[in-house]
Amino acid sequence: GAGVSQTPSNKVTEKGKYVELRCDPISGHTALYWYRQSLGQGPEFLIYFQGTGAADDSGLPNDRFFAVRPEGSVSTLKIQRTERGDSAVYLCASSLFGGATGELFFGEGSRLTVL
């Protein structure tokens, strides 16, 4: 498809488990963003990649959260020792160049529920 693809669309896990969320951006987009959105709130910034490197990871809440983009395309958000407070919709977005003038294209999100 031509859009941003996120898998899984839904993930239910137990407290303490490890979770991986995948994002497949639009082909050719160099910038990739991860956001977290709780009900009734705006998207909360987590991390921003330019190519393979994390340009800004200041939004990652703690060291249980980690993200990679090894080949500058697909990205994986990894959450260790999940907690109930991690439950949210995790949104991925890509942009052709990123930065101040780059329109973001969002995926449909991965809904994570931690029991």
Place this chain on the structure above:
Amino acid sequence: QQPVQSPQAVILREGEDAVINCSSSKALYSVHWYRQKHGEAPVFLMILLKGGEQKGHEKISASFNEKKQQSSLYLTASQLSYSGTYFCGTIGGSQGNLIFGKGTKLSVKP
């Protein structure tokens, strides 16, 4: 620094106008506006760069007052399809991450 949006919610009748405001406590390079319908991903509306340029998208337009670090989104003659939550996002420099406000929920009734 998260931008502040106002109002938090608006209810309109079809055909009425609305203004949504977005302000920041720090200098801005650009302001982005997105709309999100319930259960869907946010969708891009427009970007405004510093310089005060006003942009338009059909009957939705926006302005950016760089000096006041504010942007406003203007919805004219609202349609039922305008319902959703509107988010502004701000970037402090030419590079960097986009920080979103908490959103303004717009409901347009027939």
